[in-house]
Amino acid sequence: MRAVEEIQNLVWQPDMEFVIFFTSPEYDQDNLAKALSCAFPDTTVVGCTTAGELTPRGYAEGSITAVSFAARHFKMQCQLIETVLEKGISEFSRTASTLIADTLCPDGWNTLALQVADGMSLQEDVLVAALDAVLTPIPLFGGSAGDGMCFKETFIYKNGIFHSDAALLMLVHTDYRFREISFDHFIPSAEQMVVTNAIPSERIVTEINGETAADEYARIIGVPKEKLGPFLFASHPTLVKAGGRYHVRAIQSVVNENSLKFLSAIDVGIVMTIGEALDIVGEMEKEFNHLEQEMGKPALILGFDCILRKIEIVTSGKKNEISRLLAENNVIGFSTYGEQHNGMHVNQTFVGVAFFPPNTGEPHD
Numbered sequence: 001m002r003a004v005e006e007i008q009n010l011v012w013q014p015d016m017e018f019v020i021f022f023t024s025p026e027y028d029q030d031n032l033a034k035a036l037s038c039a040f041p042d043t044t045v046v047g048c049t050t051a052g053e054l055t056p057r058g059y060a061e062g063s064i065t066a067v068s069f070a071a072r073h074f075k076m077q078c079q080l081i082e083t084v085l086e087k088g089i090s091e092f093s094r095t096a097s098t099l100i101a102d103t104l105c106p107d108g109w110n111t112l113a114l115q116v117a118d119g120m121s122l123q124e125d126v127l128v129a130a131l132d133a134v135l136t137p138i139p140l141f142g143g144s145a146g147d148g149m150c151f152k153e154t155f156i157y158k159n160g161i162f163h164s165d166a167a168l169l170m171l172v173h174t175d176y177r178f179r180e181i182s183f184d185h186f187i188p189s190a191e192q193m194v195v196t197n198a199i200p201s202e203r204i205v206t207e208i209n210g211e212t213a214a215d216e217y218a219r220i221i222g223v224p225k226e227k228l229g230p231f232l233f234a235s236h237p238t239l240v241k242a243g244g245r246y247h248v249r250a251i252q253s254v255v256n257e258n259s260l261k262f263l264s265a266i267d268v269g270i271v272m273t274i275g276e277a278l279d280i281v282g283e284m285e286k287e288f289n290h291l292e293q294e295m296g297k298p299a300l301i302l303g304f305d306c307i308l309r310k311i312e313i314v315t316s317g318k319k320n321e322i323s324r325l326l327a328e329n330n331v332i333g334f335s336t337y338g339e340q341h342n343g344m345h346v347n348q349t350f351v352g353v354a355f356f357p358p359n360t361g362e363p364h365d
Helices: 004-012 031-041 088-100 124-135 211-220 230-235 278-293 309-316 319-328
Strands: 015-024 044-049 054-055 058-060 064-070 076-082 110-117 140-144 156-158 160-162 166-174 179-185 186-199 204-208 236-244 245-249 251-255 257-260 271-277 300-306 330-338 340-342 342-347 351-358
Touching: 004 015, 004 031, 004 064, 004 186, 015 166, 015 211, 031 140, 031 271, 031 300, 044 058, 044 076, 044 110, 044 166, 054 245, 064 076, 064 330, 076 088, 076 156, 088 124, 088 166, 110 124, 110 156, 110 179, 110 204, 124 251, 124 340, 140 300, 140 330, 140 351, 156 166, 160 342, 166 271, 179 278, 179 340, 186 211, 211 257, 245 271, 245 342, 257 319, 278 309, 278 319, 278 351, 300 309, 300 340, 309 319, 309 330, 340 351
Parallel strands: 015 044, 110 140, 300 330
Antiparallel strands: 015 064, 044 156, 054 058, 054 330, 076 166, 110 166, 140 340, 156 160, 179 351, 186 204, 186 271, 204 257, 236 245, 236 271, 251 257, 300 351, 340 342
């Protein structure tokens, strides 16, 4: 497969510890799995399907992007969690506990955790809360696998096989310095909404403020209900306050004509407000500039960027500007169906971990 040959040529380095890749769902999975196994026969390879890729050139679609990690600076343990729909907090916690118990982190190195999860499982909220509770103080970052804009089936890859209804937990040990990144570009408006009826197991809200959900949301943002769609959901997100700050609870679609399907957990009694957008380019540039002033230029940012951010960026004509910022800051990652950080599953947020070479004075990659 030509795409895998290109990836192999781009990321190969001596003594690779592991490779992470993010792939468009357009590729034939059987052929891709075989090609990856042949290209990296002695290396752990993990990845997932996407709603778009973050590449060395910025945003892309219909591609594969990847990054390799050298064993002299990185060690990785990983565990596939299968049938996540059938599991609960105790099983997820046990996975994290087992990985920690088996950890052999070299002296002087630090540890972080990464996860990728089935973006259609509706289990990311429970999964990340359970894992984070066990892993703390190890920071956990992640994203929900995507399926373009189909929202039908997503896949997680580990060593030769694509799995649906699955998640992957990775413990990464490194002598590189790293910093967490998490930001959006919204501030809360004054008007509040209360979820008065919902189907939490399906992330569906049927009533807001005692009115049918789609009608009330459309009234509040000032558009006819018939106009509701991805761009309006992206540009007028609902915000929920938790842990002292506001987080986006993004709307995926209108369902059953009058209800709203969300991309994160939702329940009766939750108070929401509409987010007012700041300049998305300026906010990203500010965050990256602050990071560089504090730490220097990152060698890599592993990034998880919500598909709704991309919809807003593309529709508003800012794709080239954002792609430039992503490329300048060495971001590799994917457009997600949700992001995981600080024990929470959120939306319309850029979450990532930035890596910086160790202060050893030796040459580095």
